[in-house]
Amino acid sequence: MATVHHWTGLEAKALRLAxxxxxxxxxxxxxxxxxxVSKWESKLANTAPRPDTQAILDTALGRADAAVHLRFETHLSEMTSPLQNAGLRRVTTAGPRAWEYESWADDLDRAVVALSRQDFVFADSLLGRWLGRFKACELDDKGLYLFARSTAMLGDLRRDQGAVLGPISAQYSYAAARAVFSRLDIPRRVAQLDLSLAVVAEMSGELETAARTYEDLAVDDRLSHRDRARARLWVGTALSKDGRHDYATRVMLAATRDFEDLQEPDDWSVAHQKLALARRGAGDLTQALHFIDIARSSGTTETPMQRVRLDTAHGHILLSDSGTRDDGLLVLDAAARTAAQYGLVHQLRSIEGIKAMSEGPTGPRQR
Incomplete structure (x- = not known):
């Protein structure tokens, strides 16, 4: 719900319209x-109601239903845009108002939930609502922080959609967010974006570059213990993709112990999924099945992405044994349908690659 900390004629008119x-x-x-009221309408932001009248307006807005609040925000946004509808006069603004900061933060929370469910269209609309409304040069530090978070989240969205490189990609968004967090001097956020950029490098095939960055970040004090453990796990992922499966296994086992010590069951389960793929790559299918069984019994499969990743790893391992090949194809087909349904392009490409190369001795490598 919108909140106005200081009413002017502008907000008062927006409420009337709402x-x-x-x-x-x-x-x-x-x-x-x-x-x-006519004075408010003519002078807009150049006049302010008396304190007792401000309280009356607070009450009127507070009693309004959700539809009125939405119309209020929309009208106020349109009235404070660079070009007003009435005569297209140029106006200057001081960036977001207090209620807009609150709404922006609320929309970011909603976008996190939408992304976790792979509802890309809704998440994109929530982020685009704010990134399209303000430019970084118009914002104070609070606005810049929200802008950078939104841009980083847009990078997550692009990454999950498989848009890794290019002008409209995860890499572009992550780099832009990193620049803003650097300007704000928030080292933890900068390091997290470095980690995300390393994931992009790995996904685009730059395995040595990704592994080196992961190794540096695994001991970087700017990151939390959990993020450092993730970096260590992803060192193993890059190594395994590069064919260094035994070394990757040792690194991943260390990360798995970290997740156990940190009491992070979801990460612990994901680590066993990665271990399973590393052992599959090494030709040790017994251990691969052991680790994937642990991942399947302990992992969270509440979202399409989680289900697809786990099923892809399971199907990949089953496909590596002639005795379970048919079962592997069935599991991969189900994963492919889910990936296609939710627009998980990168995962769908991985599944198609695994199936296409299934006649080879080891099959393709995938995240």
Whole structure:
């Protein structure tokens, strides 16, 4: 719900429009003179109601339903845009107002949930609502922080969609977010973006570069213990993709112990999934099945991405044994359908690659 910390004629007019009242009806509802409301409408941000009138406006907004609040935010946004509809006069603004900061933060929380469910369209609309409204040069530090978080989240969205490189990609968004967090001097966020950029490098095939960055970040004090453990696990992932399966296994086992000590069951399960793929690459199918069984019995499969990743790893291992090949194809086909349904392009490409190369001795490597 919108909150106004200081009313001007601009907010007062936006509320009238949101309530869908005439100037006269609005004045009557508030218990004010028509001339007072007319003054607000003519002077907008250049006039402010008296303190007692501000309290009346607070009450009117507070009693309004959700639809009125949404219309209020929309009208106020349109009225503070660079070009006003009335005569297209240029106006200057001081960036987001207090209620916009709150709404922006709320939308980021909603975008996190949407991304976790792979609802890319809704997440994109929530992020685009703010990234398209403000430019970084218009924002104070609070606005810049929200801008950088939104941009980083857009990178997550692009990465999950498989848009890794290019002008509209995860790499581009991560780099832009990193620049803003560097400007704000928030080292932890900068290091997290370095980790995300290393994931992009790995996904694009730059395995040595990714492994070196992961190794550096695994001992970087800017990151939390959990993020450092993840970096260590991803060192093993890059090594395994590069064919160094035994070394990768040792690194991953160390990361698995870290997750156990940190009491992070989801990461612990993912680590066993990665271990399973590393052992499959080494030709040790007994250990691969052992680790994937642990991952399947302990892992979270609440989201499409989690299900697809786990099923892809399981199907990949089953496909490596002629005795379980048919079962592997069935598991991969189910994973492919889910990936296609939710637009998980990178995962779908991995599945297709695994199936296409299944006649080879080891098959393809995938994250």
């Amino acid at each position: 309530l869908r009242l005439s100037v006269r009806a609005y004045a009557q509802q508030l218990g004010l003179a028509v001339a007072t």
